[in-house]
Amino acid sequence: MDILIDAFGGDHAPEEVIAGSIEALSERDDFNAVFVGKQDVIENLLKNYKYDQNRVRVIDAPDVITCEEEPTVAVRRKPNSSICVAFKELKENPNAGAFVSAGSTGAVLVGATLKLGRIKGINRPATSPILPTLIDGKNVILLDSGANADCKSINLVQFAIMGSCYAEAMGVENPKVALLSNGAEDEKGNMLNHESFPLLKQLKGVNFVGNVEARDILTGEYDVVVCDGFSGNIALKGIEGAISMLLKLLKQNIYSSVSGKIGGLFLKDTFKKLKLKLDYNNHGGALFLGVNKAVIKTHGSSKRTAIKNTVLQAAHYATFDISDRISAKLQLNEPEGNA
Amino acid sequence: MDILIDAFGGDHAPEEVIAGSIEALSERDDFNAVFVGKQDVIENLLKNYKYDQNRVRVIDAPDVITCEEEPTVAVRRKPNSSICVAFKELKENPNAGAFVSAGSTGAVLVGATLKLGRIKGINRPATSPILPTLIDGKNVILLDSGANADCKSINLVQFAIMGSCYAEAMGVENPKVALLSNGAEDEKGNMLNHESFPLLKQLKGVNFVGNVEARDILTGEYDVVVCDGFSGNIALKGIEGAISMLLKLLKQNIYSSVSGKIGGLFLKDTFKKLKLKLDYNNHGGALFLGVNKAVIKTHGSSKRTAIKNTVLQAAHYATFDISDRISAKLQLNEPEGNA
Numbered sequence: 288m289d290i291l292i293d294a295f296g297g298d299h300a301p302e303e304v305i306a307g308s309i310e311a312l313s314e315r316d317d318f319n320a321v322f323v324g325k326q327d328v329i330e331n332l333l334k335n336y337k338y339d340q341n342r343v344r345v346i347d348a349p350d351v352i353t354c355e356e357e358p359t360v361a362v363r364r365k366p367n368s369s370i371c372v373a374f375k376e377l378k379e380n381p382n383a384g385a386f387v388s389a390g391s392t393g394a395v396l397v398g399a400t401l402k403l404g405r406i407k408g409i410n411r412p413a414t415s416p417i418l419p420t421l422i423d424g425k426n427v428i429l430l431d432s433g434a435n436a437d438c439k440s441i442n443l444v445q446f447a448i449m450g451s452c453y454a455e456a457m458g459v460e461n462p463k464v465a466l467l468s469n470g471a472e473d474e475k476g477n478m479l480n481h482e483s484f485p486l487l488k489q490l491k492g493v494n495f496v497g498n499v500e501a502r503d504i505l506t507g508e509y510d511v512v513v514c515d516g517f518s519g520n521i522a523l524k525g526i527e528g529a530i531s532m533l534l535k536l537l538k539q540n541i542y543s544s545v546s547g548k549i550g551g552l553f554l555k556d557t558f559k560k561l562k563l564k565l566d567y568n569n570h571g572g573a574l575f576l577g578v579n580k581a582v583i584k585t586h587g588s589s590k591r592t593a594i595k596n597t598v599l600q601a602a603h604y605a606t607f608d609i610s611d612r613i614s615a616k617l618q619l620n621e622p623e624g625n626a
Numbered sequence: 627m628d629i630l631i632d633a634f635g636g637d638h639a640p641e642e643v644i645a646g647s648i649e650a651l652s653e654r655d656d657f658n659a660v661f662v663g664k665q666d667v668i669e670n671l672l673k674n675y676k677y678d679q680n681r682v683r684v685i686d687a688p689d690v691i692t693c694e695e696e697p698t699v700a701v702r703r704k705p706n707s708s709i710c711v712a713f714k715e716l717k718e719n720p721n722a723g724a725f726v727s728a729g730s731t732g733a734v735l736v737g738a739t740l741k742l743g744r745i746k747g748i749n750r751p752a753t754s755p756i757l758p759t760l761i762d763g764k765n766v767i768l769l770d771s772g773a774n775a776d777c778k779s780i781n782l783v784q785f786a787i788m789g790s791c792y793a794e795a796m797g798v799e800n801p802k803v804a805l806l807s808n809g810a811e812d813e814k815g816n817m818l819n820h821e822s823f824p825l826l827k828q829l830k831g832v833n834f835v836g837n838v839e840a841r842d843i844l845t846g847e848y849d850v851v852v853c854d855g856f857s858g859n860i861a862l863k864g865i866e867g868a869i870s871m872l873l874k875l876l877k878q879n880i881y882s883s884v885s886g887k888i889g890g891l892f893l894k895d896t897f898k899k900l901k902l903k904l905d906y907n908n909h910g911g912a913l914f915l916g917v918n919k920a921v922i923k924t925h926g927s928s929k930r931t932a933i934k935n936t937v938l939q940a941a942h943y944a945t946f947d948i949s950d951r952i953s954a955k956l957q958l959n960e961p962e963g964n965a
Contacts (some may be wrong), residue, residue: 421871421874436819467860469859470859476775477776477854477856500859501861501864502864502866502870504867505867505871506867515816517815517857518857518860520809521857521861522840522860523864525841525864525865526868528841528843528844528845529844529865529872532844533869533872535760536760536900537900541893541896550888550893550896553886554893556883556886557876557886560879561872561875564875
């Protein structure tokens, strides 16, 4: 199976993208790395690495879409950009299973929707990152976390279906799906939530457990948290910001006294473990759920470790049958009841 | 000046409310504590404390509004509840400067709006907690953080004016006001933000600095962050949840190894300092901005320290001229220009 990699996406592209992808090759042998971008530059960089030549391919794409460009315009005007060329390949090559990019989020989303296409019946695909929780080994999927700033209840319903299928594909049985709200009680919510709540409750094949407050997203009690992309973005980044503040404060305080420094030494392993658990670099990227193949967007600031993990994640996700699952669950919930 | 205290609001009322309020009396001598609630119970509890009898008064209110009751219905049906009696006193007694409650948030908000009344020109008051930031001694006001789940642009504009006045009253010069969004760039946002952004930009007397992502709320770069109450609630609780998770994980990890335990001992002071900075108990409650006097809501789970700090905060806020400031800034921005 081919994993397409946007060699020119991200702050540290192409060097770190190529380095991380080559590292990934040695950890899993069921995929090939297909770099998309300026062929000569990529081939020159590849000379620095040892790898199985049968597992690496380069597709030339002379243009690059930057984060400053308006995504829709850029995707239309730059058919030879790494993102557009990759989506063309992903669509046309039956052996291509996934696309990984650390580039412009907007352009990846627009490209995926326009060039690759949505799953039949899905109105709006959703960015679906996986967050670690308090319970070891248990994660929570938060969708939409940014692709759709304004949503209707039909979108939230579809996010619940897609999130549920995603969790199932990862081996979670009867995943618990909650609606992000401003209180845990059924009556809480804004107008969108009030409209969506009864629809979510009626869904077949979705274990909807009610509202969840943002403070409980990370408890490990829920497998999927559903919300509009604006709220999801705020929840995700609020959590990131708080963790980053707390770790910075800890560091400041530890280095400000002798006993702090000593304590810090003894806790080195603890901090390492925590960082490993909380650092996005170890969680790879966010799946863009609702399009026809696996599209994974990772942080623009990703370095080789993040890229490696995202490529490995992509190789894993590409084996999932998420699209089929989603289609089946959509059908189960069709008003006329084809099921 | 009288500070009215809801003796029957909160999970630990009336014992902890009374204990905390009596403690507050000894730290500041410019206010009287006026307990509102079941008189006999309060008077019985007061017997356990030594205090200046001239500074404590009790107003009888035989009813209690619980958190389970629908706020609007409860406020209408229970005129003899501690919350309703307190608002009546706050409105009618010119010497009453503030009201503190750890009771039903909804009932406090409804009571404040209906019984006490809004500042002229303000459509929707807003819950306005103060959060600590990365910069020592610098805080950020987040409003609305939950009173108004659905907002229009006029509300966000008024939140910016009110938040600005609040920060100024606390001594911040030319406070930086930002709009919470799903990206820092001017173009980011949902429909509400797109409508509000240009209006915020035009405001006179408000130093609007553009969009802020949730991850940057706590950097200390901003004095006021404006948003609808749904998003604000998610930001606030997302931050709370992340901090709580991280502290729990730290604790778990520290206690799971010998070196962890030793390190933990050396870092005891550091953790204490951090807890002091991040614990809501030390930050008192959230001001309900936009009503005619100072109304402060603190966590339902508040114990004596949180109550003490909230009462002290109330005595402080009651000396502010926030209402006058807000009226002046509203006038400055009136379309016809009365100014």
